Amino acid sequence: MVGASFLQLSKVRDACADFLKSRFHPQNVLGIRHFADTLGCSQLMTSADRYIHQYFSKVATSDEFLALKFEELIDIVRRDELNDSEERIFEACMKWVKVDQETRSAYLPNILANVRLPLLPPQFLADNVATEELIRTSHKCRDLLDEARDFHLMPERRALVSACRTRPRCCDYVVGQIYAVGGLTKNGESVSTVEIYDPITKEWKMGEAMSMLRSRVGVAVMDGKLYAFGGFNGTERLSTVEVYDPMQKKWSQGKAMRCKRSAVGVAGLDDLVYVCGGYDGVTSLSTVECYSPKTDSWTTVAPMMKYRSAGGVAPLGGYVYALGGHDGLSIFDSVERYDVANNTWTKVRSMLSRRCRLGVATLNGKLYACGGYDGSCFLRSVEVYTPENDQWQLIAPMNVKRSRVALAANMGKLWAIGGYDGESNLSTVEVYDPKTDTWTFVAPMRHHGGGVGAGVIPNVVI
Numbered sequence: 001m002v003g004a005s006f007l008q009l010s011k012v013r014d015a016c017a018d019f020l021k022s023r024f025h026p027q028n029v030l031g032i033r034h035f036a037d038t039l040g041c042s043q044l045m046t047s048a049d050r051y052i053h054q055y056f057s058k059v060a061t062s063d064e065f066l067a068l069k070f071e072e073l074i075d076i077v078r079r080d081e082l083n084d085s086e087e088r089i090f091e092a093c094m095k096w097v098k099v100d101q102e103t104r105s106a107y108l109p110n111i112l113a114n115v116r117l118p119l120l121p122p123q124f125l126a127d128n129v130a131t132e133e134l135i136r137t138s139h140k141c142r143d144l145l146d147e148a149r150d151f152h153l154m155p156e157r158r159a160l161v162s163a164c165r166t167r168p169r170c171c172d173y174v175v176g177q178i179y180a181v182g183g184l185t186k187n188g189e190s191v192s193t194v195e196i197y198d199p200i201t202k203e204w205k206m207g208e209a210m211s212m213l214r215s216r217v218g219v220a221v222m223d224g225k226l227y228a229f230g231g232f233n234g235t236e237r238l239s240t241v242e243v244y245d246p247m248q249k250k251w252s253q254g255k256a257m258r259c260k261r262s263a264v265g266v267a268g269l270d271d272l273v274y275v276c277g278g279y280d281g282v283t284s285l286s287t288v289e290c291y292s293p294k295t296d297s298w299t300t301v302a303p304m305m306k307y308r309s310a311g312g313v314a315p316l317g318g319y320v321y322a323l324g325g326h327d328g329l330s331i332f333d334s335v336e337r338y339d340v341a342n343n344t345w346t347k348v349r350s351m352l353s354r355r356c357r358l359g360v361a362t363l364n365g366k367l368y369a370c371g372g373y374d375g376s377c378f379l380r381s382v383e384v385y386t387p388e389n390d391q392w393q394l395i396a397p398m399n400v401k402r403s404r405v406a407l408a409a410n411m412g413k414l415w416a417i418g419g420y421d422g423e424s425n426l427s428t429v430e431v432y433d434p435k436t437d438t439w440t441f442v443a444p445m446r447h448h449g450g451g452v453g454a455g456v457i458p459n460v461v462i
Helices: 002-006 010-022 029-039 042-054 070-077 086-099 101-112 122-129 139-153 155-160
Strands: 176-181 194-198 203-206 218-222 225-229 241-245 250-254 265-269 272-276 288-292 297-301 312-316 319-323 335-339 344-348 359-363 366-370 382-386 391-395 406-410 413-420 425-433 438-442 453-458
Touching (some): 010 029, 070 086, 086 122, 122 139, 176 406, 218 265, 225 272, 312 366, 359 413, 406 453
Antiparallel strands (some): 176 194, 176 453, 312 319, 319 335, 335 344, 366 382, 382 391, 425 438
16 A cells, blocks of 8 residues: 555555455554555545544554554544543543553643533542542643533533533434334334334334333333333333343343333433333323343432423433423423432423423434424424523424324434324334434334334444
């Protein structure tokens, strides 16, 4: 490749670049990128960068990462495209510093200025950041830590924080497989069916069915596995849990919840899954259970402020948000969020519309609520919440009305899947692009009639 570049043999150079791309691995990609930079091969550099962004957590364990120069480290950790949690990015930076602590500790303030500390959960700030001796003994590091704490404690001061430290990272080209789980037939019967949508081929295919019929099921993805919580089998509400492993292509049983729950809201946050509210067959619920996939165990945490069945639940900024829903008498526009560190729920700004059976998802540091039912109308309206100013605003409505809609974030876009329009269950799917504020139909589901749960499993296979 060196000779081809020198002799300007572009076809030979491109063939060499393609060969190196096929050999990308977390342990060598930084070295290949450096080699491409030396030769001025921008195509190979771009491909290496995309690989680093997608697999940062694995790249950060390599000897090449720990041997990076300070300037090279900063160039990577400041990027918006890193496909990893801010917790893992912080830990990777601290590991880099501690390899040569005597020399590298002087760089720590500049490194932390490029880690988005305000986006770390409050509990992580307290337990993992504030306890680091290198941070405690540095005035500049403590200032950055205080800034992050104030971001959570005093929302009115968030506008004063540098935008580069509060802008959520987003890697739009990480492709995820979208799983439509359970739900209903066109005739309203509960199913165990699973369909999988591939955004590359733009086609749905059948997945492995669950062992039980489940409509109004709660779905979460954690560590590459998909979890189905509760639901309704056509006869009774369920407390059972199933876990799907895409590597083995099979479902297994998880430990059952303490309560039966259908129309339940679910959110994954910091290696735990929070299962909120729902309906047990008698009444709407305010109780919240917390599931640990690592230990296959449940704990009960503080209940929500309202009884919420058919509400929406999603994680954002280290909190769990619960939106809308109903208590059997009233449909809500209210929103509350759970603080893990303090085990408390707090009200935030209400939505612009009352909504139950809505779809909720997080994308680019914002919370989206779509469709649902307000007590008199089935909705196609969509609104977005910005936590920095605690405000909701309307965006482009969906093409059709959708109650019981599942909303999933994937590849920098939102996917509204199925639902009910007031007359029939829907198999149609549409995609929202925040860059153009438009909704576009894609291929409909083949075997579902709406009311599905949805989860996205990223294609991260090395």
